[in-house]
Amino acid sequence: MIATCPECGAEISLPDDTMESEIIVCPECGAELEVVSLNPPTLALAPEVEEDWGE
Numbered sequence: 001m002i003a004t005c006p007e008c009g010a011e012i013s014l015p016d017d018t019m020e021s022e023i024i025v026c027p028e029c030g031a032e033l034e035v036v037s038l039n040p041p042t043l044a045l046a047p048e049v050e051e052d053w054g055e
Contacts, residue, residue: 003041007031014041 001014010028014035018024022035023046032046 001038001041003035003043005029005031005033006043006045007033012043 001016001018003012003014004010005012005026005028007026008029008031010026012024012026012033014024018035018038018041020035020038024033024035024043025031026033033043034046036042036044
């Protein structure tokens with residue numbers, strides 16, 4: 001499966017065992033990406049994990 005990085009446009013080859021919601025790193029730009037669909041293979045920028053500082 002081939003998907004496109006939404007940050008830099010690089011083509012990324014996804015392993016056959018890739019699952020939806022999996023986080024991968026673009027080998028070109030280093031962006032953390034979330035697999036949002038497998039058919040067709042679609043990637044989106046992974047949501048930032050924010051500290052809640054106990055609030």
